[in-house]
Amino acid sequence: MKRKSKSSALLILIIAVIGLLAFAGFKGFVLGGWEFKSFDKVITRGLDLQGGVSVLMEIQKDDVTAEELQSAKEHLSLRVNKLGVAETIVATEGPKRIRVDVPGLTNSKEIVDSLVKSGNLSFKGPDGTEILTGSDVKKATAQMNQQNGGYEVGLELNDEGAQKFADATGKYIGQNISIYLDDEEISSARVNSQISGGKASIETHDTLQKNKELAGMINAGALPLPVKEVSVSNVGAELGATAFPNSVKAGIIGVGLVFLFMLFHYRIQGLMANIALTLYITLTLFAFIEVGVTLTLPGIAAFLLTIGVAVDANILTFERTKEELKKGYTVKAAVKKGSEHALSSIVDSNMTTLLASLILYFIGSGAVKGFAITLMIGIIISLFTGLVVTKVLVNLAVESGIINKPSHFGVTLKKGDEKHA
Template sequence: MKKKRKSAVLFILIVAVAFFSAFVGFKGMVISGWKFKSFDEVITKGLDLQGGVSVLMEIQENQVTREQLESTKEHISLRVNKLGVAETVVTTEGEKRIRVDIPGAFDSQEIVESLSKSGNLIFKGPNDDEILTGKDVKKASAVLDQQNGQPVVSLELNEDGQRAFSEATGKYVGQKISVYMDDELLTSPTVQTQIVDGNAVITGSQTLDEAKKLAGVINSGALPVTVKAVSVKNVGAQLGATALPNALKAGTLGIGLVFLFMICYYRVPGFLASIALVLFITITLFVFAQVGVTLTLPGIAALLLTIGMAVDANVLIFERIREELRKGISTKTSIKKGFENALSSIVDSNVTTILVGLILYFFGSGAVKGFAVTLMIGIIISLFTALVVTKLLINLAADIGMLNKLSHFRVKREVEHA
């Protein structure tokens, strides 16, 4: 009796959390002054959903290294951020191209001109006197300090830069030297001692990724490349205004029909699977918001596809359970064997889909990559909800008596004839 009460409390708690989190996620809520924004407010939407400008830039040099491509990408990102545009997406495509997607209404010609500039990196002293330019920097690298393990940016200067920097650091010991890219402050490290060998270290980065980004921007100023806009597209917001509501209506209708089918065909297990599916959709959208996934129409298609695969996993599990029940095996044992028998099929199908997603991600570009990321995130979460959440709910339901009859599974026991 004690176990039954404990299972009932846990069952109710899981159901309440699933529906409450879904309500907060889709509607938003203010609790004790804390505002929980809805998914619509926090998930970044692609240009096909909200309109904007898409610019494809191409590096004009014949031989382009991966480091130069990444440095140019960071440089362009810095320029775009100066426009004050939120939710801008800058990605590399192939070996020489960089795509910039800027949501909202902007002058595409002005954006192209801004992105095509080579960049101007300047080191300034405390009196705003110019010490170095990008031409004086041979190389910038993100490394971990050997003494304290903190991420830093290591600078290697050329001969002219070495002379100028030695003089400046000797003059400004204990003071700050600021690094600017196109008049935008990147960092202001304090000079600890005179640097005479042309090898300097910039401290202050919180993470190695932050140090890599700073090094990339410095390199882009030290090694400027010529970029040219090869494609400029203005996407009207009218498309998104029509497409997004239609996609949401289609998705809601499809999910509703899936719920109806699962409940009518599988009865109590179908109802439990529907609860797990609600949790799956909520968790997936929450992950999209946290990792910064840009949701596009192909991304919505991938999300709906993963919902279908999540349902498919439940169908496999329930059919295996029903097979065991028809043999006259007890409910608890049938549930256990049903999950065990369905496990290999579920894992095989989902791993295969993840492999396809990886291929699309590494060899695709633009919307194809977005589709692949959305698909893989959804598949991984669907595995969790099918193999953990659904299993937990069914076992709890069996403990409290919700699944103790064959009719609860819509099963008729097979009758052996003499």
């Protein structure tokens, strides 16, 4: 009796937590002046859902290296973000092309003009005096600081730049020298001593990735690569105004029908699956926010597809359970055997889909990549909810006595069928 009460309490607690998470995600709330925003306010929408400008740029140089492509990407990202756009997407396509998606803006000429102009890198003293320009910098590299174990950006200057820098660091000891790209400050560091020899380091006290980005921007400013627009397309906001609500409606109807099917066909076990599916949808949308997924129409399609994948795992398990019940096993034994027998099929089918999404991600571009990322996130989370959450909920329901006979699974046994463990 004690175990039954404990299982019932735990089951209620889990369902309450899932319900709270779902409510917070879909409705949002305000508590003590702090707002927890709902999904529709924080998930980034792509151009096809809110309109904007998409520009495909191409580097005008043969045999572009991966480092040059990355530097150009970071340089373009910095430029377009100066336009005041919060949700800009800058991604490489192929060996020398970069796509820039700017949501919410319609002036494509202004955007293209901003992207194609040459870079202007400069080092300035605290009084605004220009010390170095991009032509004085040979190379910038992210590296480890041998003294404190942190990361920094190492600079290598040419002969003329080395002399200028030695003079400036001697003058500005104890003060900051700042680096600007297109008149926007990208770094500022204190001068501890005069630096000669043409080599210097910028201590940023930041991660390796951040130091790589800074080095890339310095290299992009120091060695600007000419770029040219290959294609420019304007996407009207009218499409998103119609497509997004319709997609949400289709999703609600589809999920509602799935819930009804699971309840009708699997009874109480189906109810547990619906609770787990609610958690799956909520966790997936939270993951989109954390990962920074930009939701597009193909992404919505992938998300709805993964809901079907998540349900499929439950159906495989439940059908196996029903088979064991028809063989005469007790409810508890049938649930255990059903989970064990369905495990390999669930893992195999999901791994196949995950592999397909990885291939799409690495060989695809643009909307195809978005579809693949959404699919991958959904599959990983569906494995967790299908193999762990549903199993826990059903087992707790069995132990608490909520599920205690075959009819709770939609199974009718003939008279004389024996039960065995």
